[in-house]
Amino acid sequence: MLDIILKRKERTNVLKGIKLRLYPNRTQQNQLEQMFGNDRFVWNQMLAMMNERYQNNKDLPFLGKFKLNYLLKPLKKEYPFLKTSDSSSLQVVNEFLTQSWKNFFQDKTGQVGKPRFHSRKYLKKSYTGKSIIKTAGKRYLKIPKLGYVKTSKTGVLQNTKIKRYTVLLEPTGKYYLSLQAEIPEPEKYSLTDKRVGIDVGVADLAILSNGLKYPSFDSSYFEKKAKVWQRKYARRRHLAKLLVLQDRNKKVLCPRSLESFTNWQKAQKSKAKYQAKAANQRRDYLHKLTTHLVKQYDVIAIEDLKNKNLQKNHHLAKSIANASWRMFRQMLEYKCEWYGKKLIAVDPKNTSRICSKCGYNSGAKPLEIREWICSKCQTKHDRDINAAVNILHKGSTKLNGQGLTMVTS
Ligand SMILES: [Zn+2]
Known part of the structure; x- marks a missing residue:
């Protein structure tokens, strides 16, 4: 123990x-x-x-x-x-x-x-x-x-x-x-004696080594609205540009400027408004999730990654997923610091290849494979949970390597 x-x-x-x-x-x-x-x-x-x-x-x-x-x-x-x-x-x-x-x-x-x-x-x-x-x-x-x-x-x-x-x-x-x-300085959260490894994903934002999964926030409602206004903006601006050119070519007395057309500017504002709404929702959700995690666990191990390989054709755009993960990590970082918990970032190498039970490396698995059976010890694995357990193992090893922060009782 x-x-x-x-x-x-x-x-x-x-x-x-x-x-x-x-x-x-x-x-x-x-x-x-x-x-x-x-x-x-x-x-x-x-x-x-x-x-x-x-x-x-x-x-x-x-x-x-x-x-x-x-x-x-x-x-x-x-x-x-x-x-x-x-x-x-x-x-x-x-x-x-x-x-x-x-x-x-x-x-x-x-x-x-x-x-x-x-x-x-x-x-x-x-x-x-x-x-x-x-x-x-x-x-x-x-x-x-x-x-x-x-x-x-x-x-x-x-x-x-x-x-x-x-x-x-x-x-x-x-x-x-x-x-x-x-x-x-905010008050420290009380220690819970619990450690966890976290894998991040697209459908589920956070997959915990204990099997808990937290879904990604669905911000598609405002995303869609933003997209509609983006298209309107592009169309209206294009049209306005044509009219400006027309005026110039015809050498009219008072040629209109691009700024004199207000409808594309309105569309630009609407687009920005919905993008901001979606981003705010995602941020609020991440705040709640990270606070919850930092309260629950004393040591949190995550993968040290810049970007993650994503399944193609997913409804959640790559950039959004990456931005969410970055924010997720940043929040965990400073909240752990504030509340007296520890965050460990580990090398992501092999975390999805190794069997978390026997340690056998059965090689890369295509992204669409969500479950697999270890060819050595026959354990059935959920891809993400297995990765989270491996991340926790790596985190514990790293923590022990530092020597001072963990002692066996
Ligand atoms: Zn195995």
Whole structure:
């Protein structure tokens, strides 16, 4: 019988990501539009300057964020509209810009491109500030330059210190405040003395070594709606493009622009709205599932994989399955950390080939084979559960290898 001793880190505060819906009034919406524009303006101005500087003399020293911040003052004088922004947000723009400039120059693989100019057509708009945000009552936040903005709930912000925040307008037309807050460390879940291996799949998202299976979330309702609007968007935009071309060819007096057609833009928003709904549903489900698992088990072993081989023609798109698995793992990672449990990622090699009872490797099995019988010990296996048991075995071996975390009683 193995007894598990988990070493718990002593810490007082942890960082938590929080996202709140914002309901800015008409004036504030206009202000926000200006502020998003200011960030874009500063980014483009600074980038143009850096490009030119680099063109003129490639040996000039690299401009750090403090040098760039110094340039903000004259820029604000020349363009007074920049004063409508939370000035810390313009400094954050400089931070981001120097970072991507650095990434470009330090990159040896040739995969990182030069920082690009920001277009006003980009649908997702945001700015990040470093000022203090205060809550005012249950439904309001005081945000620099904007004043009191209505929000969904401020309860989650209690006992938090907000140091950096992002206001964003998503393609769905909804506004959000997203931030990293320092919160007191959550209470540890009590230890249960139970370990589990988890295999991930498509029809069943999580298959446990003890035989339990948790299905994937079916988000097809909103997925389908998103697809319908995607098609409408493509068709309408194509049509609008044709009309714009027609105007140009006929040399009409006031040719229409692509932006003057609103119906394709509406379709684009609807598409984004349904995609976001589906993604939210999946995320909520994953939150519930991972919290449940972390509560139930002290040690969780999973496969260390980037992508998994998928059965063809499955209703769940490959990208969705992969995104779900990534999120599943991320959530397990930080929740185990928070709640004092242990997550072990093991090498996925042979987990679906080896018999979990006798250890005999009977080779690869096509994906459509869901059950098989071990040719050596005649045990009948469910493909996924067998893999989960193997993952648990590997996890236990790894844990024992580390020596300190597990002792035999
Ligand atoms: Zn066997």
